[in-house]
Amino acid sequence: MFNHAMFDNYIFEQIPLGQELFVVDEIYLREYENSMLRFFEGAEDASIGYVSYVAARAINNNSVELSWYPNVNDRLHGVAITLPRDQFIACVGSREWDQTPRIFVKSSWLENIYLRTYSVFALIDAEDVKKALEKGDITRPRLIELRNRIDDLAKEHTDISFISFADSLLLKSNWSVGHFKSEVKYTYTPEIFIHLAGEINDIYQRVLGLRTYAAVAQGSNEYYDDPLLHISTTQNHISLNGLGIPFAQLMEIEGAARKAVRSKLHPRYDLYMDEQYFHSLKFKFGFEKNAERSNGYQAKMMSTPSKYYCSSLGNIVNNLEPEK
DSSP states (O other), X not given: OOOSTTOEEEOGGGOOBSSEEEXXXXXXXXXXXXXHHHHHTTOOOOOOSOEEEEEEEEEOSSEEEXXXXXXXXXXXXXXXXXXXXXXXXXXXXETTTTEEEEEEEOHHHHHHHHHSEEEEEEEEEESSHHHHHHHTOOOXXXXXXXXXXXXXXHHHOTTXXXXXXXXXXXXXXXXXXXXXXXXXXXXXXTHHHHHHHHHHHHHHHHXXXXXXXXEEEEEEOSOXXXXXXXXXXXXXXXXXXXXXXXXXXXXXXXXXXXXXXXTTSSOOOSEEEEXXXXXXXXXXXXXXXXXXXXXEEXXXXXXXXXXXXXXXXXXXXXXXXXXX
């Protein structure tokens, strides 16, 4: 297939990196080729099948790392996913005819990335806990009050799991992309984590007199159809129903931020956001989000360097679009 001289064919190892690409279901292979052959002969360019917007970031021995953009209509929402070699069919484009390269993939893999669930994670830590302990400010009655306040907040957000210690919390929510062939809908609302970080900071200041800071990231979730949490019948095993990759990413962001603060690369902030999460937020028109301070970090599960953005909660909250 695609033997015409006007086609540009790319083997798996030659998938173009760092540019716009389309991912397309294998069922459209023959139809796309025939349409392009007519186009080369002077026919009108036809739209064939459905395309998903991606950019290839790195090619490994048995997979390619992709930034997938499930929503480019009302937010720039990118998700890091992996395309295994055995799910790849072909990659073809035509530079001479200004045709974006299309990666044709197996139908089941493409449908799965639309139907599976994904997660947003936030790690919220209290500052200056050691000093507060030394001063005797952290007492059992205050810790019980703190726990009760977090309980009350969790009651208002039953679609988010709250795992807490006295000095830190881990938040998790699941979201879906949806698919035109199913009843699954797009449910991504990442702004709630910004507002929750602010509410939790207020609780810690009122109860313990401590400020908090938050790190936020989002990614894949291998427990496709499971609830937010699993609690064993004996009540002594809690599973977050997800891989630890986003949590590790939070720790990597926090570690990089701590190092940057110590080396005076940037001051201390109360909000650190992975770049894909940050760019997916709905900001007010005119807000220069790319002017916000950022710093690099290396996520262990990614071949290419990542970046986090840092800012104050107040600044981000004030520049988010109002909730409808």
